[in-house]
């Protein structure tokens with residue numbers, strides 16, 4: 001015979017004791033508990049997370065079960081259904097109306113693997129259940145078409161509300177747009193700065209992105225007009241800095257990160273991803289050789305008080321996969337996919353925290369002196 005009282009109120013009361021570990025408030029206050037159904041000695045409910053890539057899913061599920069057992073009764077069968085509705089605090093602009101979060105992926109210098117990281121983060125987020133797109137804003141050296149095996153593809157043009165719009169290319173579940181899809185291959189297109197900025201604006205305004213949880217922007221290395229065009233055209237949720245561990249790379253990454261922090265730009269920096277953090281040979285998957293030095297990404301992160309979102313090993317298969325046009329995360333190798341998946345989860349987590357704690361993002365107004 002049960003002695004507890006199993007009602008919707010007692011369930012909500014119990015779940016009011018479960019804190020969302022990142023957002024530091026309880027699930028009921030955060031309005032994350034839905035569809036409570038009661039049976040005999042059984043309760044079933046849905047917890048709506050702020051991202052499907054939440055790394056704390058299982059912890060939250062366990063805390064829900066424990067709370068019901070502690071506050072109502074130890075013998076109740078608890079069935080927790082976890083779903084996600086990705087959070088957004090975007091200022092409503094006519095550009096990209098269906099895109100919840102716009103994430104700038106930036107690096108201080110070229111060749112640190114920014115495009116590789118962007119491509120693999122995107123696929124990892126998609127595999128978690130999110131709707132994801134990439135804009136290749138590296139107008140002067142686009143590499144996204146190669147990395148997604150899409151060099152031969154060209155975007156279709158379709159009518160949306162009477163306006164001609166480019167249809168993004170879709171590969172491995174990711175919507176893509178790049179200047180590489182629009183200019184002839186092997187043709188050296190020489191762009192003036194304003195032309196490049198105009199091309200980027202078209203990727204935002206004249207492309208039919210539809211609904212996306214995360215739109216990743218693969219920026220050119222360093223700081224440029226393209227960065228300014230980005231922050232002026234759309235409200236950027238946050239920026240990620242990709243660096244390698246060497247001192248020379250870190251010096252440039254510091255400048256790149258500081259740019260987002262400038263008062264007139266003021267884009268939240270979500271964290272640092274250290275690429276090529278260590279070398280792992282294929283035949284020794286448990287070995288780590290810190291050939292570019294150790295802890296550089298952490299130093300940068302500490303300096304700006306932001307988290308390290310991930311450390312990606314230098315692995316031959318990552319380069320091969322990029323060249324073959326199939327991001328390595330599409331394979332299920334534990335070393336490479338695991339590193340990108342945990343970086344993607346940490347990024348999604350930081351976006352959720354940012355959306356819960358900081359003001360809405362607006363496009364930046366930069367006054368030229």
Ligand SMILES: Nc1ncnc2c1ncn2[C@@H]1O[C@H](COP(=O)(O)OP(=O)(O)OP(=O)(O)O)[C@@H](O)[C@H]1O
Pocket residue numbers: 107109110111112113114115116117138141143220221275276312313314315316317318319320322323
């Ligand atoms: N972790 C890694 N392990 C092995 N190879 C990698 C790794 N990350 C990137 N690479 C390789 O390094 C090269 C440069 O990477 P990528 O094009 O992503 O850099 P980038 O920073 O976007 O460069 P840029 O912006 O200058 O075009 C590519 O050949 C890529 O496959």
